Amino acid sequence: MKRRTFIAGAATAGSLAAVGSVAYGAAADPDRTASQAGHIRSATAITKVFGDGQKLMAVAVEYDQEIDTSTLSTSTFAVTDRTVTKVYANRTAALAERGKDGRYVIVELSSEDTAAALWVTGQGSSTPTSTPSSTSTATASPSPSSSSGSGGAPGGGGPVVGDDTPGGTIVAAKATLVQKGTVTSTRGTRYAATDTTLTTSSVVNLIVDDFKQFTYDDSATGQTLRYNLFVPKNYDPRKSYPLVLFMHDASVVNVATEGPLVQGLGAVCWASPEDQAKHECFVLAPEYGSVVVDDNYEPSTLFDATANLVESLTKRYSIDEDRRYTTGQSMGAMMSLGLSIKYPDLFAAAFIVAGQWPSDVAAPLADKKLWILVSQDDDKSYSGENAITKVIKEQGTAVATATWDGRSTAAQFAADVRSLKAQKAPVNYASFQTGTTVESGSSTSAHMGTWRIAYTIPGIRDWIMQQSRDDG
Known part of the structure; x- marks a missing residue:
């Protein structure tokens, strides 16, 4: 596993990274980046693939000191349009069964949230049932309509195979969150709740x-x-x-x-x-x-x-x-x-x-x-x-x-x-x-x-x- 932000061409910092013909990766708002939150060094989106597609499953918030995992709870962070299911500290930006003191706070999210889906098709639970708001964790970037060969482009009415028609879209993995409770380091330093909004600036895509x-x-x-x-x-x-x-x-x-x-x-x-x-x-x-x-x-x-x-x-x-x-x-x-x-x-x-x-x-x-x-x-x-x-x-x-x-x-x-x-x-x-x-x-x-x-x-x-x- 490694951290990656996909970048194409001479994309400028803070813009969506493009892979192929669709947006794939994370976007950072230059006015609200994690580095401006004082003791927070970064915020990383973590994705995982399920049977119905990839989903944004967690955010790893990196602090400048090791965090005492026993002081964290699901009310410590709020993530826009998402349900927080688990919060714990870790030594790396990775999911874990149990928390351990470390510089990263892992904020796990529900896979059932509409905004969790990063793979969108015309069918099934991986299709958002409503259009995300401008502050949603996911913003779709559809593929262009041009195509080559006999198949047609996604959504372009190409040949049907079984009952699946070309038309899938990869959604950019992005989350915004706020620290709502106090976070305490292993040294006893207390980081008070803040209204500062953090936006993920990198992505870990498991596997x-x-x-x-x-x-x-x-x-x-x-x-x-x-x-x-x-x-x-x-x-x-x-x-x-x-x-x-x-x-x-x-x-x-x-x-x-x-x-x-x-x-x-x-x-x-x-x-x-x-x-x-x-x-x-x-x-x-x-x-x-x-x-x-x-x-x-x-x-x-x-x-x-x-x-x-x-x-x-x-x-x-x-x-x-x-x-x-x-x-x-x-x-x-x-x-x-x-x-x-x-x-x-x-x-x-x-x-x-x-x-x-x-x-x-x-x-x-x-x-x-x-x-x-x-x-x-x-x-x-x-x-x-x-x-x-x-x-x-x-x-x-x-x-x-x-x-x-x-x-x-x-x-x-x-x-x-x-x-x-x-x-x-x-x-x-x-x-x-x-x-x-x-x-x-x-x-x-x-x-x-x-x-x-x-x-x-x-x-x-x-x-x-x-x-x-x-x-x-």
């Missing part, structure tokens, strides 16, 4: 900051791909590492390069400290400037460019050709299926989330190791996966099946995974039972609701990482 952004020029297709790459923290070229390719859905088309990292857990879950402790691996997440494949199943050349990018990175780093994996949601799931058919030696296993592919060409999937997850309420993807698994069975390959409750606890999902694995089939097919992927009255579709749950289940990722191309 997201651990990825680096690159571009790949593919001479074979003439395409240029922007992509995010996570390199294992202790990368040793003398060792051999797995690689996970995550491909996003159409709502993430043509946003900032970081789009696939902030739209949900599909990319970042593999790079979490917990997963890396179990399975050190590279994580690759391309950002597509146009829809690669829609429901007509006619991929653009970005499809082949993606396969070429995987091969290029395999040569550049010490990546094991027998332990490359693919996953994706909706459009990305379709690409994972299509790539597994066209390039049979590219991946050892695939995690398919809410996707489909024409069953009349699905026979080669009988030779693949697959974990498929879809909602029974998702008519197109559910019927599509039923057709695919029928073909796989007809080819003589065993398919383990189960129906899951999308409202299950982590422990229940862990048991579900164990039960499906116990069938010892190369293809695992789980479907969420009707009415369990979205809450009653929610505007989120079951299609999109599927991947908000899918990537929260670590047991599936563990199964994927155990597969190898050379073990049959």
Whole structure:
């Protein structure tokens, strides 16, 4: 984890930092910066990615002395348009289970707040229900309407994939807050409450900051791909590492390069400290400037460019050709299926989330190791996966099946995974039972609701990482 403020070109201090074509980062009001608050040195926004996207989850206020954590409470700070849930001291600008005396005061915020959302789509809880005020913690900066290729720009009415249409927006992470109570240092110095408004001037994006952004020029297709790459923290070229390719859905088309990292857990879950402790691996997440494949199943050349990018990175780093994996949601799931058919030696296993592919060409999937997850309420993807698994069975390959409750606890999902694995089939097919992927009255579709749950289940990722191309 590291602190980062995204800056593009010659952006002046205090302006929103731009990445790609959208605003992403933090803004500082030159008239109300944290440095003018006397003993306060800085204020840093802390973000975290959830199943429904990135959210602003805390502010780290840095003081000039170590702070006594026992003197803090949820009433010590007030954050504009946000609900304070926890306040404690820490030695770094980071979240913690328990406070410890340090120069940073961590003000944690509710993930349920409307203004928490930093990834905004046309559906679901990550879409603000009201327009934030001028002092809100988040101000949307939409992408431009220009586009290239066949997909159309976000919001530009491009092809629909499943039921997700291009139109996601990354919102700048910014918070304003006031110290409402007394803060006491470990030396006994008391910092009295003040009416001075503090504004965050930097951002820590948990896990997201651990990825680096690159571009790949593919001479074979003439395409240029922007992509995010996570390199294992202790990368040793003398060792051999797995690689996970995550491909996003159409709502993430043509946003900032970081789009696939902030739209949900599909990319970042593999790079979490917990997963890396179990399975050190590279994580690759391309950002597509146009829809690669829609429901007509006619991929653009970005499809082949993606396969070429995987091969290029395999040569550049010490990546094991027998332990490359693919996953994706909706459009990305379709690409994972299509790539597994066209390039049979590219991946050892695939995690398919809410996707489909024409069953009349699905026979080669009988030779693949697959974990498929879809909602029974998702008519197109559910019927599509039923057709695919029928073909796989007809080819003589065993398919383990189960129906899951999308409202299950982590422990229940862990048991579900164990039960499906116990069938010892190369293809695992789980479907969420009707009415369990979205809450009653929610505007989120079951299609999109599927991947908000899918990537929260670590047991599936563990199964994927155990597969190898050379073990049959």
